[in-house]
Amino acid sequence: MSNFYYQDGTLMVEGLSARDVAQAHGTPAYVYSAQALREGLGTIQKAFAAIDPLVCFSVKSCPNLSVLKLLVDHGAGLDVVSGGELRRALQAGAPPEKIVFAGVGKSREELTLAIQQGVLMFNVESTAELERINEISGGLGRKVQLALRVNPDVADETTHAKTSTGGRETKFGIPLHHAEKIIADGGFEHVDICGLHVHLGSPLSEASPYLLAIEALEQMEQRLAAAGREIRYINVGGGYPVSYASPGQSFRPVLEIGQAIAERLQGFRARGKKFVVEPGRSVVANAGLLLCQVEYMKQGWDHKIAIVNAGMNTLIRPTLYGAFHLMWPAQHDGFTGDWEAVARLPAQGLEKVDVVGPICETGDYLALGRSLPAMKSGDLLAVFSCGAYGMSMASNYNSHGRPAEVLVDGSEMRLIRRREVYEDLVAFEVDLLK
Ligand code: LLP
DSSP: OOSEEEETTEEEETTEEHHHHHHHHOSSEEEEEHHHHHHHHHHHHHHTGGGOOEEEEEGGGOOOHHHHHHHHHTTOEEEEOSHHHHHHHHHTTOOGGGEEEOOTTOOHHHHHHHHHHTOSEEEEOOHHHHHHHHHHHHHTTOOEEEEEEEEOOOOOTTSOGGGBOSSTTSSOSEEHHHHHHHHHHOOOTTEEEEEEEOOOBSSOSSSHHHHHHHHHHHHHHHHHHHTTOOOOEEEOOOOOOOOOOOTTOOOOOHHHHHHHHHHHTHHHHHTTOEEEEOOSHHHHGGGEEEEEEEEEEEEOSSSEEEEESOOTTTOOHHHHHOOOOOEEESBOTTOOEEGGGGGGSOSTTOEEEEEEOSSSSTTOEEEEEEEEOOOOTTOEEEEOSOSSSSGGGOOOGGGOOOOEEEEEETTEEEEEEOOOOHHHHHTTOOOTTO
16 A cells, blocks of 8 residues: 555545645645655665665755655755755755766856865766866865766657657757767866766656667776776666556556666676666655645536646646646545555546646646546545655746645654745845835
8 A cells, every 4th residue: 555545535645634634734735755755765775776876866856855854864865956956955964975966057156066065976068067167176176076967869759858858959968979088088187077977858668768878878988998087987867757647657667677777787887886876756756745625616618627726836747748647536435545546446427627727827737638526616636646846846826825845754744845925925026116
């Protein structure tokens, strides 16, 4: 049984009912299960055990400090992509030597802060960035470690175009042959180019794109070794899949994907390399749900509409990527079973409904034409698999405050981010009327 399940008709998050969480903290709210977070991290550690990597949780997927702290306390390092994420990582207690800093546009300020703090390494995306790091590092009297992010021109057909990053047409990484030349040529005296990094997209559904990319990396690493240039770290990114319980979704479980990748990395391991992985979604997506409430039911010309109090401002993935999130009322009389089992309930008695938010855009929906039990105003609706890229991509569009975040551990709940109020929305504005 997972940590989200129905017991005698009531949706539970570990030992608490979703209704109790909503009563205590209101809706919309992102609700995380601490046990599921620990299990998510554990699954990754297990999947890649054969290469014993540093698991750097990708902060962008769920940057809440309490979530980061929980994962850090259980051994995770962190993958950051901005000065803000770096500061979160440090505040959550991550040792700098377990932090990797990625991203195509690192500013001087961000690089300086990260070098001063002593992060493990940067994942570098261009020659211009390499020059900048070399200059700053020299100025600070340091020599910093870095990995070149290689663009292997390996694209995964199943990954959404907006989140596929391994192809030659994207902005990511340094073309393979070019990266090899940079390392072979040397000449940046204040940096130690000690690693190779690839990240191919998010989510991938198979290990095969990584297996192809590793093949190319391995050939490159061996040519470099023959020329006396030693690489010590191999970072195989993130993008490992999770269940969205969608009717069409087919993917290989992360445990198998990780094992296949780890197996393919054994040659590197035999030559003494160290490894980094940067999973986000596969750790947190299935550890969080979005709890919202039906405001109104409405009849359109020819379709039913459920207007809930969460929209594209709360969860943008459905409209941005056409992403499917399973959703179900938090009360389903008589039903006992895992959250994913609601997708297999008999279709009898269900009605097709558009689940939409309060935002003034046609693209503001959580689901279109979804088969759901009849709902009425006031009903609680749970949107599953929302722990990754849910709250982290929420906005204040239409001047709605962002939702609360709640962490459930056993039968205890903690508010880990309070709901935003009007004063938060205007806090940075200069009031010329005064
Ligand atoms: N490493 C790098 C270099 C990345 O760019 C990413 C994600 C990750 C690791 C972590 O990927 P994950 O394991 O979480 O899939 N907003 C989109 C996903 C964007 C991913 C961006 N980069 C979504 O909601 O699906």
